[in-house]
Amino acid sequence: MRKAETAGGVLLVLFALVMLREALRLPIGWTVSGPGAGFVPFWLSVGVAVAGAVILIQSLLPAPSAAEEAFIPAQAWKPLLVVFLPMAAVIAFINVLGIYLGGALYLVGYMRLVGRFRWLSVVVVSGLIPLVLFFIFEKWFLLPLPKGVFLERILYGR
């Protein structure tokens, strides 16, 4: 846990420094009409860096309770990745899959691999939900969501 605290502190300070560099590209001074565009971002980055550093130092100081437990329990890695990786994959290929097909695949994968549902319920649920969503968003509310190349071709030809 303490290692995770330290690592987190380091990451946060680094993040603050990246933001600080970005802020330095702007006018950070006080102009005739008040603070420049970079004034607030600059001082906030400094503040975040300082606060992050304090957290980092706290994590390095000896703590009264030395209870050492793993930040992510060993048995938790698998379920976490099962949720995370497919999601990242669907987002990465969203332009190809679209939100509907991507969603359907995600449902199939999750229900089958994690939920261990029967194939029949898997197919019914993961077919029905994207279909309902499609009608709600695309047809009734006319809210265009990414449809992906396959659905585009089916719907509008080309």
Add this chain to the structure above:
Amino acid sequence: MLLSVFDDLLFGLGVALTPYNLTVGIIGLVLGTAIGVLPGLGGTNGIALLLPLTFKLQPASAIILLASVYWGAIFGGAITSILFNIPGEPWSVATTFDGHPLAKQGKPGMALTAAFSSSFIGAFVSIVLFTFFAPPLAELALKFGPPENFAVLILALATFTGLGGGNPAKTIFMTLLGLLLATVGFDIVSGQPRMNFGQVALQSGVNFIVIAIGLFGLGEIFLTVEEGLRLEGIKGRIGFRDLWETWKLLPRYFATLVRATILGFWIGVLPGTGATPASFMSYGLAKQFSKHPERFGKGEVEGVVAPETAAHAAGIGALLPMITLGIPGSPTAAVMLAGFFIWGLNPGPLLFATNRDFVWGLIGSMYIANVIGVLLVLTLVPVFASINRIPFGILAPLIVIMSSIGAYATNNQVLDLWIMLGSGVAGYVFKKLDYPLAPLVVALVLGDMTEQALRQSLIMFQGNPAVFLGRPIAMIFLVAALALFALPAIQTFYRRRRARISQPAEVIG
């Protein structure tokens, strides 16, 4: 004067109660509730999408439809916040803080009932205020320029200073991080992109609803699956018994209800703020004033009551400057205002005289629609509550899909999906390391507005901050904010003293 208001109100109720307008209102409520539930469709978005449909309606029916959608969306926004920790609407982010813990403890019915009932109370009192005091309140609202808005926003931020609880360094860190993320995007004062790392897509800024969906919604999923892949849903008690039990609790929160209503209504009336800051401020104040602030964030009913009351009160308030002055009090009202032009009306004070059925029909329909609305959602409480019984194996991917749609639809860009996923991971890690999430989100939503108001003020004062002293209204709020900032320190001081005095007793006890 007063008599004529009653006269107008009766007339307005008559307009709203014609079978046609009543039907339109109910359709609006149902649609609005659905829009509130679906994270991608905000009230603002939903009303913009429905606007074209109102072309064929009479102006009075059209505004009744849109306003009913708005009320429905405010009621509906609480549902996903409570059940899945996914805010359906920006103003229901604060509802997740205590609403979702309640649902996890098997009391979704109680949380939903508290949300809907208090939302209704806030709305109803606000409508009465609206009916009788609209014109003078509008005049008062006009006195609020950028300096006053800045002061109000600082006060809103101040209400959240004590919210961290745990490690103060982490609370301060998260607040500053939220404020810093709020600067990403486009600087309206200089007309230049900033802090966007050269990415055009980042110019829309880090949207707080995307962050909230990630931090709270996805973060919650990660935390849940970590404890082993739970497959079954939450077994909560379901039935109408929750209604009575929750209602019995409500009188206890009388002070909170009053405070939240007045605060929400007034923040709503101010142009350029809206329901979202109102809900956060109300939550913050409720915690500050509570005798058990430590219970907040762990499933305190009052933590649901406060933001919901304020959000709905602000929703009503936002329509006041729209009707009386033609100035939108919130983004949603801005879209409705676009409708005025479509229906052939010019918004402004003349509407009261020239379009009596429109103005009073709207006011009448607020009474009707909110009564029908609350009855509708309350009868559906058992249905909503039973959603949590859906096996987690279906619910989890469904939540993920709905979150993605919500994140995408806020700005219509894929980048937000990555931001959502990233905040999901961050939410998980922060939660495990005991970083408080609420200050981050509050700072993110208020930061942008606060900086803008500050810089507008300074431009108006030609860079001289001392001119704030010449704005009495702004000064009152700034002093109140200072007091709130100082409050946690004062409280700790007193508590320590009291602890020192009562120490011997503790040793014995």
Add this chain to the structure above:
Amino acid sequence: MASRQALRAVAVLGLALVFLLVTLPATGAPAFTPRRPVEWTIPAGTGGGADIQARFMAPLIQKYNLAPQPFIPVNRSAGAGALAFSYMIEKREDPHQILITLDNLFFTPLNQEILMPDRTRFGWRDLTPIARLLLDNFILWVHADSPWRTLADFERAVKAAPRGAIKMSGTGSRQEDEIIMVLLEQTWGVKFTYVPFPGGGQVAAALVGKQVEFTVNNPLEAVGHWEGGRVRPLAIFASKRLPDPKWRVIPTMKELGVNVEYQMLRGIFGPPNVPTEAVAYYQVLFRRLLDTPDMADFIERGGFDKAFLAGADFVRWLEQKDAVVRSLMEKAGWIK
């Protein structure tokens, strides 16, 4: 009232005739019709002028059955339109995407570098011009309680005031509102203070609430306040007075001896390299749309100039407009 109805009847009849004339000779069906909903990007937020206009026109297209598919307005307001433009760049050659413009089409690409896929700098010429529909006007408004009844009163007061003491609220920064202010400053040799707000509604509210001394709001943004007796128009920044009787009372800047003129483009553009058949299709569609009675009413109430222009004439007009914007921005010292 009766005469107004009669007028409307005549208008409808006349329109029906126009329709007949337009549709009769159209023997060859257009080579392009939308096969899917047309996405209509608005490079500004909800509730602003461009937004109101697009949301007003989109349902009219369905009402008058001008297209077989719906037109769906989508706001892409971030970065003063930058996001909308880069979205259009991404949708190159797609005939089902259109853009309604305001003058940030000219200002934003000069204020910030938006890149094309080949790393060249984006400008309006990269989009496909379809048509100019309307010209939006700017009016100098002061508060109704102010002592300034005429432009001359205002000019005198401004010249007597210390530099920067007179404040103006406007939409965005380094966009049309601010450029008009700079034009006034240079003409009168004075200095104002510019307070930027995100939208026209808030700009007007700042004036009504006496936070600032004047605005140059579009007619549509301030008409309600005018009717409510809270603001007073002093002059319009157009070359001639508006035809509608309500607006005609407002004199132009020019006739009052102030040589400042500005109008804003409300036009339609497509993404880069849209097929010419699609361009022709949208030109016909929007021309018909402009001639509907609903649009006539909208134009009258909103104080617009109906100004349909397409093809080479439109491009020529755009070039002129671009030259004007560039020289104004140079004069203001915003670009070199």
